[in-house]
Each structure stands twice: as structure tokens, then as C-alpha cells.
Amino acid sequence: MARTEKHRKPQRLPPQIAAAVAAAEDKKAIELVVLDLRKAAGFTDYFVICSGQNVRQVRAIADAVTDGLSSQGVEPAHVEGYERSEWVLLEYFDFIVHIFAPETRFFYGLERLWGNAERIEVAAPAR
Secondary structure, three states: OOHHHHOEEOOOOOHHHHHHHHHHHHOOOEEEEEEEOOOOOOOOOEEEEEEOOOHHHHHHHHHHHHHHHHOOOOOOOEEEOOOOOOEEEEEOOOEEEEEEOHHHHHHHOHHHHOOOOEEEOOOOOOO
């Protein structure tokens, strides 16, 4: 069994995280992963990690997530990296959305750094 398979766990996502995932998928985010950090970290419960293929798409994903959650009355506590759009971080206290350019994602390797976190299955969108 591959290491990544061992950490995958199908479960229901909290509504706000599901909304963030749906917004990212709507903008065709690639390599979307949700990490459950509740047993691994003390500062947040989940990471939503995805990539855009270029700066314009990274910003579009960030805008879609922000707008989608704003429509539910949820605003990010902190936004970082939007101007450069190599790594946009949207902090919502209980979860953090990381939107990367592919090279930046590979360089920082959050999935490797948080290898002890459980990966949550994200159903592929119907296309």
C-alpha cells in the first residue's frame, strides 16, 4: 500500500470547507487535496491545498473561494500572497486554503511536511 493511500480517509467535509473545495473546482483547480490536521496541529483543523496553472488562474481560484464563502457570511481572517500569486493563503481560523503555482507547491511540499495528517478524499467533479 502506498504511503498516500494509507492516509486517505473518505469522510464528509464540513460545509465551509466543502464550499471552498467546490469554488476551487469550479475554477478548475488542479491536484486538490484536503488534509485533516485535527490530530497533527494546534493552530487549524484543515488545509485545503490546490494549484492553478498560472498566476491568473491562481487569483481566479482565490477570488472564487473568497466570494463563495463571503456569500455565506464567512470572511477570511487573513489573506497573504495575492499580489504575487505564487502562493495565496486564505486563513479562515478553522481551516486554511493554500493556492499554489505548481513550481511553488513542489518547492514547499506542504503535503510532505504534514505527512502525518489524514488526507480526505475529494470527489472528482463531474465534467
